[in-house]
Amino acid sequence: MTGTPTGAESPGERDCDDAGLDRTSAAPDRDEREQVREALAAAARQSGFGLVTPGERPTAHALWAAVGGVRGLLESLLPGFLFLIVFTITGEVAPSVLIPAAVAVLFVVVRAVTRSPILPAVVGLVGIALSAGLALITGRAEENFVLGFVINAVWLVALLVSLVARRPLVGVIAGLLTGDHDWRGDPAKRAVLTVTTWLWVGMFALRLGVQVPLYLSSQAAALAATKLIMGVPLYAALLWVTWLMVRAVYARRAA
Template sequence: MSGTPAPDGEAERPTFHEAFAQAARNAGIGQVAPGETPDGASLLRAIGGVRGLIESILPGLGFLVLYTFTKNLPLAVIAPIAVSVIFVVVRLVTRSAVMPAVAGLIGVGVSAGLALFTGRAEDNFLLGIVINVVCLLALLISLAVRRPLIGIIVSLLSNDPGGYRKDRAKGRVVLVATWCWVGLFAIRLGAELPLYFAGETELLGSVKLILGVPFYAIVLWITWLLVRAAYAKPAAPAPAAPAVPAVPPAPSSD
């Protein structure tokens, strides 16, 4: 029995395992079931579709353009907040899933607050850097304890608990895929941290855009291809041809 028992009339609360599995299905990697062939439409869904792509890129691009040409920090951080609020309103009006836009608004708002509090434009990117550090640490810890995070996620998506620990081919694939994500966050931090500490705000903003959605999409595609190779369902054997009964020889006419 799944979930936590609840009094009559109340919905059961999902267990941590169920909640994590649902989060994995909703995440970008969950847009293609293990073993399926990814395509362009899957990749577009994984980054939130055209609307999600715009919502991901426009606030950061707006900050970069405004700060580059005006050097006005309040204007550069407040304008993306206004844009993010518009995204939330549009989703509410169109009755679309509103949480992605709300999450984006919170992130933009916290980043703007940090920059305004310190007076340093580069602190607009501090939250993103911290998130990358946390993700990198989570991946490295999962590797250290021999439970690659991509393996855990794929096991939930494929309803194959611990399958990567029993099958050496699957184990190698999820290990390589996890290291790919380690590489993504390590490259981001390796490129962004020196610029952050040097106060190179414009260059930092440009690098963040390049290593954001485009880099994420590339690593996600590679992960899908790796997982597909190990989790593809074997082809069903062809049905055997029906046996042809032997025809007795015709009687001799001697």
């Protein structure tokens, strides 16, 4: 007569224990994935794209909020505009980069005094300070724009990587905003979200394609002017087009 020795587990008992362990270990993994997904969704909602949920109708108010309103526009445009004016008049590097930096400090102080969110102004100040420092060290006004080239190049690479991985970044953001994690299985959604991602690739590539040659030819004033034109205005126009395209495909699928 054969049987299981005393104190030993039968194969069935071991299978049950293993399954219980698998379920126990899988639960924390799912929780961690959900936490990461929630964190990414929160970040997406804070972005300009997240001000309009896919399928909703974009409004002028949402676009105005995406560019930061009056204060956001001043903080984005005024330092670059001052650089252009001062450099055109004086031709000197130091005042051209120090005056915008002083204005950026003023923006931080105003936000602190009015108890407004201070992070956007601080980020802007850090960027302006780094750019100004590079220009002062080298003595070349064109170096004031190198950091902008790096930021545009990073975004360009990230967008291209998302396309190569067949997970276009606009689609990832839309999925986080709506909880639609199966959008890649819908040919219409996948096509629109891929096209809109390529539009953002085009914007960053266009900025670099226009501004880098001006940098290489040491045309600081022209570089400052093109950066102003291809900054907030181009961003706002492309954001509006993206909202409309994504809304169209989500609204049609919902209907």
